[in-house]
Amino acid sequence: MATQYAISGTTAKGIAASVERGVAEGALGPEAALPPVRRLADELGVSPGTVATAYKELRRRGIVVTRGRGGTVVAPAPAVASRRPPRVPEGLRDLAGGHPDPALLPGLVPPSRLSPGARSHRSAPRLARLEEAVRDWLRPDGVPVEQVTFAHGALDLVGRLLSVELRPGDAVAMEDPGYHHLLDLVPALGLRIVPVAVDDEGMRPDALRTALRAGARAVVYSPRAQNPYGGCFSVARRDALAEVLREEPDVLAVENDHASSVTDAPLNSLAGAGLTRWVHVRTVSKFLGTDLRWAAAACDATTLARHDGLLLLTSGWVSHLLQETVLGLMTDAGTRALVARAREAYALRQQALAGELAGRGIASHGASGMNLWVPVRDESAVVNGLRSYGWWVAAGARFRLSAGPGVRISTAGLEPADAVRLASDFAAVLDESEATYGG
Secondary structure, X not given: OOOOOOOOOOOHHHHHHHHHHHHHOOOOOOOOEOXXXXXXXXXXXXXXXXXXXXXXXXXXXXXEEEOHHHOEEEOOOOOOOOOOOOOOOOOOEEOOOOOOOHHHOOOOOOOOOOOOOOOOOOOOOOOHHHHHXXXXXXXXXXXXXXXXXEEOOHHHHHHHHHHHHXXXXXXXXXXXXXXXXXXXXXXXXXXXXXXXXXXXXXXXXXXXXXXXXXOEEEEEEOOXXXXXXXXXXXXXXXXXXXXXXXXXXXXXXXXXXXXXXXXXXXXXXXXXXXXXXXXXXXXXXXXXXXXXXXEEEEEOHHHHHHHXXXXXXXXXXXXXXXXXXXXXXHOOHHHHHHHHHHHHHHHHHHHHHHHHHHHOOOOOEOOOOOEEEEEOOOHHHHHXXXXXXXXXXXXXXXXXXXXXXXXXXXXXXXXXXXXXXXXXXXXXXXXXXXXXXXX
């Protein structure tokens, strides 16, 4: 055997679990060679077919890869690439970036409690006080908090989980339209996207069932503030989606509650709906600061082991300086008051623009969050038309797969008074080119 790790098991499932455990614990690192099928079968006293079945399952889930004469090895962590949005032209009001209003973010003061010098936090990667703060943050929303972990942001966590759960060629069910960085991340991992239509209540159960029947082995969704459509789970929608997912207990459900504390909509989470495989992830960049690349997650025990096992092999832990900064802000009374004010302001700004557009006969979608999705016939005509009026909005092409065209307008920094002018300019653009509006 090319490794010191002793694989065990007498069934295909047991052998696969043993290999996965070795990977999760770091005993089997990327590119570590596994024994040939017949040799391992002899060592374990099982048939070669049993070992071959175990290896096949490990390949299917992306834990190992087979390289012909090179044998079977632990899969390397795939690279992640993502497109950047186009640069905002000089002199235009940026309503495309999706960023929070800087005036509603707290000042960031790095903590002074940690002394400089070399240290390793692999044995205790998470601050116990921050773990408890996270549990206090999640528990009121009905999210189970027995297992929590941290990551370098939501994309970091999603990418790590998909890379250990799936193998290249596997399918992931994704919202359509959906968050463009996630839509870029999944193909960068060598995975296929199966689009799932959304409406004002989030993912549609019928579309999710179709995606799962098409072979999707993971699903990534937002329970509220869906980006860019703004959908928000109702209780009925949550229950319907849970019913669909319970039919496929091996599917990993990744719940991205990215705008949690500044979303005025309630959370109807699938995390507590009795799913076998699930993770609920929250970030703080929308309300504590865009440079705080930190995320908290609650998940089932298997998902925790798989995520933390790969984290151990890469960065090892999330910076304790960053954790101390997040903890200080989350427990600060002034910051909490500011976040509450931001939540009210963002809701008012989104509703103000939606109302102004509706008053001019322009339909939009944004049940929650910081954006509005406006269906149009010709995205380029609308984007360029609004550009001539001094506005820069996001064309919908980079957010959608098979969904109809539209534009995304970020409302986080748009005061109600500005919404009047934007809606008027939007109506003028549609009048100038009637074919651009899809009704």
